[in-house]
Every structure is written in structure tokens, then in C-alpha cells.
Amino acid sequence: MIEIDGSEGEGGGQMLRSALSLSMCTGQPVRVVNIRAKRSRPGLMRQHLACVLAARDVCDAEVTGAEPGSREVGFVPGAVRGGEYHFAIGTAGSCMLLLQTVLPPLLLAREPSRLLLAGGTHNPLAPPFPFIERAFLPLLERMGARVEAKLHRHGFFPAGGGQVEVEVWPAAAGADGRPALLPFDLTERGEPREAWGEALVAAVPRHVAERELAVLATAFGWREAQLRIPPLRANEGPGNAVVASFSCGQVCEVFAAFGEKAVTAETVARRVVNEARGWLESGAAVGPHLADQLLLPLALAVVHSGRATRFTCSSVTEHLRSNAAVIARFLPIDCRIEAQGAAQLVSLLPG
Template identity: 50%
Template sequence: MLTIDGSAGEGGGQILRTSLALSLVTQTPVRITRVRAGRAKPGLARQHLTAVMAAARVGCAEVTGAALGSTEVTFRPGAIVPGVHQFSVGTAGSATLVLQTVLPALLSAEGGSQLLLEGGTHNPMAPPFDFLERAFLPLLGRMGPAVMATLERYGFYPAGQGRVRITVEPAPLGHLSLLERGEIQERRVVARVANLPAHIAAREAEAAAKVLGWEPRCFHEEVLTDVAGPGNVVTVEIASEHVTEVFSSIGERGVRAEVVGERVAREAQAYVEAEVPVGEHLADQLLLPMALGGGGAFRTVAPSSHTTTHAALLEQVLGVKTRFEQIGEKAWHVEVKGTSAG
């Protein structure tokens, strides 16, 4: 059994999720110790426990330590079961992080799958649905598999109750090279509010516009309906010739609307100025499918501790090395060999 230290690197939930995903794909039993030791409240929170149980169901696994607050989990995978699965976090915990845990296994399954995921769809510290749909899944499609995502209902903290439907058509993961962004073709900023005053969205859009300096037609405001509880998100989408990137900022109690709009605009502006195709969060998401498939290379901004921790875990479990090389003041080249690369 392979032992993985959950406190390594940034010490968060991604070590747990990636360890479970790799265990399923490689059929390797794992023991994950000191789960989320780098967080203020270590151990399994609700969304992490849901991820463990989802992985166990998809992979017919034997699990110990699957309880709230648990800091050690053992996971013995069995056969991967494609088909129809429904997973509910039961809180506003991220549904997209649960998907992150089971998707790699379903990409290698012998049949297609349909998933219904319930929980948070737009959470701090997690990939929001817009990023998943517009940035990550299209690139996964270039590598071979077809994964379609539909947002049926928004889910914000603390009410949750969002719903996402996923269709997975598996295929071998091929090589991906993403070295140039190409010309920017479209810019779009959307400030959305649910069960909150509409002026919040207007202030956020105005704050983002001051930072970005784009034409007025690029900025939009939306009032969401059929949402449980209040919520707010500002999304910046930059569609270029070779890639689409999505940046988000989630509104929080006690944080002024202007701050929410400014911070996502500054992240997007830094991406534009770096003149690379891949942003910080997309870089992190691409490592796993590249490592499991034909590898590849991309150019990005400075890698985060999340990304370097992820790379170290992939090397430990798969023996796949990720090479990071700074090629400019704000640009980095990242290369992943891949387990099926020639």
C-alpha cells in the first residue's frame, strides 16, 4: 500500500482528491495520512468526505477513515463502474471538486457515464462551473475524451443546493501542446447576484472596468433566479485564438463589491500582460490529465504552491516528472512527459 503525506506542500484537499483519483486509475491501494494538515480545520470536511465516498462508489473501493474530521484515510480500489451516478455534498461544499476526484477514473472506464452533482457551484478556493465548462473541459476534449457540463442551478455558500449535470464519453488521453495564446478574440465580464440588491453587480462591473479599461460592451450584469439563498460571482472570460481562460471572484459577507470586482480584474489583467495561454488555476488542472495520458507542454504564469505540490504528488505516484522553467519575467514553460508518451 502506498502511503501519501497529506501535509506535504500546500497541505490541502487536492492531495486527497488527486490521491484518490490516481488510486482508482492505477488500481493502487493508498493510505493518506495527515489529511489537510495545512488547513485551519484539518481532516475531512463535508465536501472531502463526499469526494471519498464518490470515489469509493465509482471504484467499488474498500475505505476506512471515511468520517467528518478524519485525518487518515485508507482506500483499496476495485473495478471502475461507469454509468449513472448522483453525488450530493449536502452543504455548499464544492460539487466541482467532487467531480475532480472521480472524473479521471471515468475517462478510462469501458463505457460512458452521467453524473448529477449537488452542492456548491461557485465557491472560493474551488474551480467554479464557468471555468470548468469554458476553460478546462474544451482542452480535455482536445486530448480525446468528450465531457459535457450543464449548470442546472447555481449554488452559493452557505445555502448550496446547486446542481450540475455531467456527461462523460471516455477515450485515451492524448498529447496537448499549448504554447501560444494567439490573438484575443472576445472579452466578457459578467457580475451576477442572487437574492441580493442589483446595485452590487453594477458596482462590481464598474470596478472591474476601471482596472481593465475594456469597451463598455464587454461588461454585463445579471440577476439570478431560482437560487437557494444569497450569492454573488464576477466572472471574466478571455477567449483567444488557441484557448479560453476564465477568472472568477466570489462575493463574501463583509467584502465590498468594489473589492470583489477589482480582484478578479487584476488577476485577468496579469494574465493578459504575461502573454501566455494558461493561467494559474488552469495550469494546475492540466497536470493530471497530461500525466495520465500523452503528456504535453504549456506556457503559463508563475506556478502556485498548489501546482508544485500537485506535480510532486504525480511524480510520487506515477513516476511522471513535471519540468518548470522560467522563460521570461512573467512567463513559465511547463512540460509533462505523460505515462503513455512515446
């Protein structure tokens, strides 16, 4: 049984989610100890427990330690099954992170799946729905997978209540007749195509959105047609999010920040501006969060195909390094990171 020490690296929930996902994909049992050891409240929170239970259901796993506050989980996977699943976080915890956990194994299942997810869709410290829909899923499609996601209801922190429907079709069959992802290089973002900003407000005054969009317009020189305030139902809030999207020839990048009490609209918008500028000025294909998301499915693709792959990112986070360490415990992969001008080049080579 593989043992993962959750106190190493970034020491958060990502190590647990990656370990569960890789266990399902490879059929290797895992024990994760010292779960979220570096967080102020260690152990399984409600949203992390939901990921463990969802993983259990998807592959009929034998699980130990699946209870609130647990700092150790044992997971012995069975065969991954496609089908219809309904997973609810029960709080405003991110259902996008739950999707992150079960999506890679479902892409390798033999049957399609339909997921109904309930919880947070626009959360701090988690990929929001627009990021998943516009940035991440199109790159999975380049790996031979097909995933369609629909947002039925926004779920902001701390209220939650979001609803997402996701349809998953397995990747095309590889040489052994089983579904397999295909690797690809992503070292350039391609020519700019379209860029736009959105300010979401639910049960929050409209002038907050207008002030946020004014900051984006000034920073990026955007015209009025590039600034949007999508209509939301009042009972979806309270909540506020600022989202900036940049569509290029090879990739679409999405950056977001979220309103908080006692934080001005301008400050929230400047967080988006600063992160987007870091990516724009680096010349890299992807930003730090998209790099985190890409690493695991690309590693699976490298192992299935026996071909190396590489991508450039604007910066390498501790999340990515921790993810690479977990991946190396399950897969014969060599992850190399080196500076390339203002960007970082991440190479994944078969071991």
C-alpha cells in the same frame, strides 16, 4: 500500497483528491495520512468525505477511515465503472471539486457516465462552474475526451443548493484497445477573440453587480455589450460572483471572485482584475488555476502515449507543485518547471 503524507506541500484537500483520482486511474492502492494537516480544522470535512465516498462508488473500492474528521484514509480501488451517479455534498462545499476527483477515471472507463451533482457551484478557493465549462472542459476535448456540463441551479457559499448535470464519454481507444487521453502542447494562448464580464447577484441588490462591472469596464476598456448581469432566481442566493472570461485562439481563461460580508463590490471586482492582469501581462497560455487542473490529465496522457508535453502558465502555485509530487508517486513522470520570460514553462516527460 502508496502512502501520501497530507502534511507536505500545500497541505490541503487537493492532495487527497489527486491521490484518489490517480489510485482509480492506475489501480494502485493508496493511504493518505495527515489529511489537511495545514488547515485550521484538519481532517475530512463534509466535502472531502463526499469525494472519498464518490470515488468509492465509482470503482467499488475498499475504504477505511471514511468518516468526518478522519486524518487518515485507506483506499483500495476496484475496476472503474461508468454509469449514472448522483452525488450530493450535503453542504455548500464545492461539487466542482468532487467532479475533479472522479472525472479522470471516468474518462478512462469503457462506458459513458451521467453525473448529477449537488452542492456549491460558485465557491471561494474552488473552480466555479464557468471555469470548468469554458476553460477546463474544452482542453479535455483536445485530449480526445468529451464532457458536457449543464448548470441547473447556482449554489453559492454559504447557502449551497447548486445542481449540475455532467455527461462523460470515455476517451478514444489507444493502442492497447483501452480509452486513452492524448497529450498536446499549450505554450501560446493564440489571438484574442472575445472577452466579457459577468456579475451574478442572487438575493443581492442589483447595484452591487453594476458597481462590479464598472470596475471591469474601466480596467479592461470593455464596452457595455461586454458587461452582463445574468438573470438568477432569488431563491438561489444569497450570493454574488464576478467572472471575467477571455476567449483566445488556443484557450479560454476564466477568473472569478466572490462577494463577502463587509467587502465592497469594488474590492471584489479588483480581485478579478488583478488576477486577470497577471495572466494577460505574462504572455502565458494559462493562468495558475487552469495549470493546476491541467496537470493530472496531461500526465495521464503522457504516460498513455509515451510523448512529452508542455504548457506555459503565468505563475506556479503551491497547489501545482504538490499535485506534481503526488502524481510522481503514481506515474513514471518527470515534471520540470523553468522560467520563460515573465511566464513559467511546465514540461511533463515520460520517466
